[in-house]
Amino acid sequence: MRFGDLLSLVLYNLGRRKGRVALTTLGVIIGTAAVILLVSLGLGLQRNATSQLWGISDLRRIEVYPNYGGGEGGPMAVVIEPGGKGGTSGGQKLLTPAAIEEIRALEGVEYAIPRNWVRVSAVLKVGRLENYPSLLAVDTDDLAIFDYPLEAGTTRLERGTAIIGSWAARQFYDPRQRPGQEPPPQPELLNQQVRLVLQKWTQDGQVITKTVNLRIVGILAESRSEADGALFVRMDEATAWEEWARGQRINRNREGYNMLVVRARDPDKVLELADQINAMGYMASTPQSFVQGINNFYLVLQLIFGGVGAIALLVAAIGIANTMTMAILERTREIGLMKALGATNRDVLSIFLGEAAGIGFLGGLGGVLIGWLGSAMLNVVAVTYLSSQSQGGAPMTAATFTPLWLPLFALAFATLIGLISGLYPALRAATLVPVTALKYE
Incomplete structure (x- = not known):
C-alpha cells in the first residue's frame, strides 16, 4: 500500500x-x-x-582562603616549612608567596592575585565630609583584571591613588550636621585629592593618627559585591600602613595573605581547579559551585x-x-x-x-x-x-x-x-x- x-x-x-x-x-x-x-x-x-x-559574579573566579585548621599550637600557631611554604603543626596552610606561586603553576590558572582586607582603623575625608569605606589592598597595578564594571575614570592603580566603589562614593556625611539640617551634596571624587586618616591607639588609650593623601582615579559601577563599599589601594602601600599601626614589620612568609583571587582560563575547568586547590589543603570556593x-x-x-x-x-x-x-x-x-x-x-x-x-x-x-x-x-x-x-x-x-x-x-x-x-x-x-x-x- x-x-x-x-x-x-x-x-x-x-x-x-x-x-x-x-x-x-x-x-x-x-x-x-x-x-x-x-x-x-x-x-x-x-x-x-x-x-x-x-x-x-565571574564564574571563572575562584576565591582561595588560608586553612587555619587548628592543631596543638592553636589556630594561629604558624611554623615555616622548608622552602618557605606556609604550614602549621596542625595542618594549617597559609597563603604565603611560595604557596601562591605553587597555585599559579597549576594547569588552567590565568592569574592568581593576593587581596587583603586592610586591618587599620581609617576614615576617608573630603573637606568636612567623612566616610568609612572598607579598605581592600590588591597586589596588581590594574583593577581591570578583576572585571569590576567601571563607572568613571581608570582602573590603573599607581602609588598615591585609589579606586572607590559605587556605594562608598555616595556615603559621605557631615559629622557636624545638626538635626533637621539639609544633608550636604555628595562630593565629586574623580581625580580629586582626599585624605585617609589612619588611627591607632597606644597602651594608655591615646589616639595617634596619620594622614595619607590619595587621589581618586576611578569610580566603580554597582556590581552587587564587596567592591561596592570598598576603597581599593595598592598592596605595598596598605602593607606599610598596617606596619605603622602594628609598630612592626609584616613577614608574608609567616603570615601570608587573607585571600587569593584565582581565575581559570576555561569556565568548564573551574570546579576541577577548585578541587585541586582544596586537595592542596587550602579553602577554595567559586560561584560555579552555586550554579x-x-x-x-x-x-x-x-x-x-x-x-x-x-x-x-x-x-x-x-x-x-x-x-x-x-x-x-x-x-x-x-x-x-x-x-x-x-x-x-x-x-x-x-x-x-x-x-x-x-x-x-x-x-x-x-x-x-x-x-x-x-x-x-x-x-x-x-x-x-x-x-x-x-x-x-x-x-x-x-x-x-x-x-x-x-x-x-x-x-x-x-x-x-x-x-x-x-x-x-x-x-x-x-x-x-x-x-x-x-x-x-
Whole structure:
C-alpha cells in the first residue's frame, strides 16, 4: 500500500468517528500542554536564577582562603616549612608567596592575585565630609583584571591613588550636621585629592593618627559585591600602613595573605581547579559551585514537572488504546472484507497504527499550541505580579522559558505515545482470520 493511500485512508477513518476521536485527542492535548507548561516553568526559573548569578559574579573566579585548621599550637600557631611554604603543626596552610606561586603553576590558572582586607582603623575625608569605606589592598597595578564594571575614570592603580566603589562614593556625611539640617551634596571624587586618616591607639588609650593623601582615579559601577563599599589601594602601600599601626614589620612568609583571587582560563575547568586547590589543603570556593547546585535543583524540578505531565499522557495513552480497541470491535467485518480483497496483515497493521499515531499527533499539535500560549500568559502574569511585589534586587525578566526543542520533543513524544498505545489493538486487528471476521456480528 502506497503511503499516500495509507494517509488518506487513516484521515478518512479518523473522520468517521469525530466525537470519539475528539474526546481521545483531548486527553493527549491536556497531557502535552501540561508537559510543555510545567517544563517551561522549571526552565524559566532556572534561567532567571542563573542569569542573576552571572550578573553578580565571574564564574571563572575562584576565591582561595588560608586553612587555619587548628592543631596543638592553636589556630594561629604558624611554623615555616622548608622552602618557605606556609604550614602549621596542625595542618594549617597559609597563603604565603611560595604557596601562591605553587597555585599559579597549576594547569588552567590565568592569574592568581593576593587581596587583603586592610586591618587599620581609617576614615576617608573630603573637606568636612567623612566616610568609612572598607579598605581592600590588591597586589596588581590594574583593577581591570578583576572585571569590576567601571563607572568613571581608570582602573590603573599607581602609588598615591585609589579606586572607590559605587556605594562608598555616595556615603559621605557631615559629622557636624545638626538635626533637621539639609544633608550636604555628595562630593565629586574623580581625580580629586582626599585624605585617609589612619588611627591607632597606644597602651594608655591615646589616639595617634596619620594622614595619607590619595587621589581618586576611578569610580566603580554597582556590581552587587564587596567592591561596592570598598576603597581599593595598592598592596605595598596598605602593607606599610598596617606596619605603622602594628609598630612592626609584616613577614608574608609567616603570615601570608587573607585571600587569593584565582581565575581559570576555561569556565568548564573551574570546579576541577577548585578541587585541586582544596586537595592542596587550602579553602577554595567559586560561584560555579552555586550554579551547579542551582542547575541540579532545577533539573530535579523539571523531571518532577515533566513526570506530572507524563502521567497525564499515560492516561491519554489508555484512552487511545481503548478507542482503538472499540474501533476494531466495530470494524471487524470491515477488516475481514479488506483481507478477503487482498489486504495483508502488514496493511491492516499500518492502518490502525497510523490512526493511533494520528490521534497522538493531533493531540500533540493542540497541546503544543495550548502549552505555548499558557506559558506566555503565565509569563506575563507572573512577571507583572512579582515586579509589583519587588522590594529591590534584579527584577525577574521571565517566569517561563520554552526552547525550540521542547515543543518538538513534546509533539514527537505524543505521537510515539499514540503509536505505542495502538500497537496491541493493531496487532489484534492484523491477526484476525478473514472468515471469522466476516462472520462477526
